[in-house]
Amino acid sequence: MYQLSDVLMTRDDRCILDIPTLTIPTDKLTVVLGHNGSGKSTLVSLLAGQQAPDQGLVTLNGKPMAQFNAKALAKEVAFLPQKLPASAGLTVREVVRLGRFPWRGLLGRWSKEDEQLVDAAMAQTKVTEFSHHLADNLSGGERQRAWVAMLLAQQSPVLILDEPTSALDIQHQYHLMALLAHITQDAARGMIVILHDLNLALLYADHIVALAKGKIAFEGNKELLLDEERLSALYNTSIKLIDHPVSANKLAVVCPEELAHA
Numbered sequence: 001m002y003q004l005s006d007v008l009m010t011r012d013d014r015c016i017l018d019i020p021t022l023t024i025p026t027d028k029l030t031v032v033l034g035h036n037g038s039g040k041s042t043l044v045s046l047l048a049g050q051q052a053p054d055q056g057l058v059t060l061n062g063k064p065m066a067q068f069n070a071k072a073l074a075k076e077v078a079f080l081p082q083k084l085p086a087s088a089g090l091t092v093r094e095v096v097r098l099g100r101f102p103w104r105g106l107l108g109r110w111s112k113e114d115e116q117l118v119d120a121a122m123a124q125t126k127v128t129e130f131s132h133h134l135a136d137n138l139s140g141g142e143r144q145r146a147w148v149a150m151l152l153a154q155q156s157p158v159l160i161l162d163e164p165t166s167a168l169d170i171q172h173q174y175h176l177m178a179l180l181a182h183i184t185q186d187a188a189r190g191m192i193v194i195l196h197d198l199n200l201a202l203l204y205a206d207h208i209v210a211l212a213k214g215k216i217a218f219e220g221n222k223e224l225l226l227d228e229e230r231l232s233a234l235y236n237t238s239i240k241l242i243d244h245p246v247s248a249n250k251l252a253v254v255c256p257e258e259l260a261h262a
């Protein structure tokens, strides 16, 4: 599990993250929610070891993040940033193979297991048909799926994804979240996923961390989301919950004031 204590991040004389204490499980699917600029990417960048807090401590399974070297960390945590990395000249297969780098043997050769894991990851995110295409030539959503495959191939116990559904069509958004939920349960891996879509969170999250203005607004199991007042306050707009037509879940419907008068 991750533990944060007395974490402070300041940029341009402004406090952008202020978390006195927070525990995030690494055996559940945790969704990080919050308005634009609430600090979600800053928070997950600390969890991924991309940067250190200005003050305070972040530990993974009791070990301070600063004590992991890059290779050891890559074996524990796979990270997909909001802005996809450049993939100049790489085919989709080569992009996905990047996930196997932390595990590559001394001779620097790819093992049969590496290739099998690459194949499986591409199949899971449905990019096998693009295997030999240049990643740069893919559509935005196809490229996002290729990078998610890279993360899956990395086989780390924790995956952190910053808005992995932002470029995906509706079908692929739900397919990806179902896949992440399935992997969490089936392979006992932990997912930490930033989402803007409340309905994806309502359907697939186990655990919620919600940020507002750099502070924790609420944190705990998914049932916390089933509260119209709390959700409306988080996004500063009226949100109603209705029954999902074909499951026992709830759906969030945004009902801004002006709609009532339209």
Ligand SMILES: Nc1ncnc2c1ncn2[C@@H]1O[C@H](COP(=O)(O)OP(=O)(O)OP(=O)(O)O)[C@@H](O)[C@H]1O
Pocket: 011, 012, 016, 034, 035, 036, 037, 038, 039, 040, 041, 042, 043
């Ligand atoms: N390097 C930086 N320099 C100055 N301000 C920064 C820096 N990094 C982040 N910020 C500011 O910190 C705040 C939080 O940024 P962050 O990217 O974590 O928000 P977010 O919740 O992920 O937003 P979004 O939903 O728009 O992606 C924002 O107001 C942002 O402008």
